[in-house]
Amino acid sequence: xxxxxxxxxxxxxxxRSFSQHQNKIVFLFVGATFFSELDLPRWSDYxxxxxxxxxxxxxxxxxxxxxxxxxxDYPDEVIERIYHLTQGHPTLVQRIxxxxxxxxxxxxxxxxxPADLDQVLxxxxxxxxxxxxxxxxxxxxxxPALKHAVREVLAGTAPTDKKALFALREHxxxxxxxxxxxxxxxxxxxxxxxxxEAIT
Numbered sequence: 001x002x003x004x005x006x007x008x009x010x011x012x013x014x015x016r017s018f019s020q021h022q023n024k025i026v027f028l029f030v031g032a033t034f035f036s037e038l039d040l041p042r043w044s045d046y047x048x049x050x051x052x053x054x055x056x057x058x059x060x061x062x063x064x065x066x067x068x069x070x071x072x073d074y075p076d077e078v079i080e081r082i083y084h085l086t087q088g089h090p091t092l093v094q095r096i097x098x099x100x101x102x103x104x105x106x107x108x109x110x111x112x113x114p115a116d117l118d119q120v121l122x123x124x125x126x127x128x129x130x131x132x133x134x135x136x137x138x139x140x141x142x143x144p145a146l147k148h149a150v151r152e153v154l155a156g157t158a159p160t161d162k163k164a165l166f167a168l169r170e171h172x173x174x175x176x177x178x179x180x181x182x183x184x185x186x187x188x189x190x191x192x193x194x195x196x197e198a199i200t
């Protein structure tokens with residue numbers, strides 16, 4: 001839309017007009033970006049009546065159910081560690097479980113072990129392009145101020161850029177802890193510590 005903001009504005013205007021003149025069709029926009037963050041054109045100007053439906057990470061019981069869908073035998077300690085490391089981030093949980101299933105299929109066994117999880121983390125999660133954390137770092141934290149704010153959080157200091165701090169909190173990437181903040185997902189923290197300086 002940013003390549004042709006005039007045409008984009010016309011499209012959004014038509015969608016707004018359509019939605020205001022009928023009551024049987026609802027537009028459902030799904031994404032990780034708020035309308036107020038979408039510019040050229042500014043989406044929040046067109047959909048002032050929009051209702052925000054928040055979808056958060058999975059709870060510990062939901063994460064367990066997702067892990068157990070494949071029918072493998074996971075020790076409680078492995079399930080608890082997956083939840084701790086991901087905090088229920090659905091894409092990370094699915095990514096880890098996909099690789100665990102591959103191990104089980106290759107080894108022709110159903111019982112998973114802590115060593116299997118270590119193998120998945122080192123071979124598929126803690127790598128420069130894992131398809132999840134690198135999207136956070138390259139796309140969400142595209143602006144240097146956001147990367148700097150994340151580094152401040154990792155150093156145990158409060159981010160100095162209030163706009164970056166607000167964005168990280170609004171999107172749930174950091175949580176307040178005492179007088180400072182911490183990364184919500186430990187995998188994100190470890191990944192940034194390993195690769196953040198090399199990947200821009």
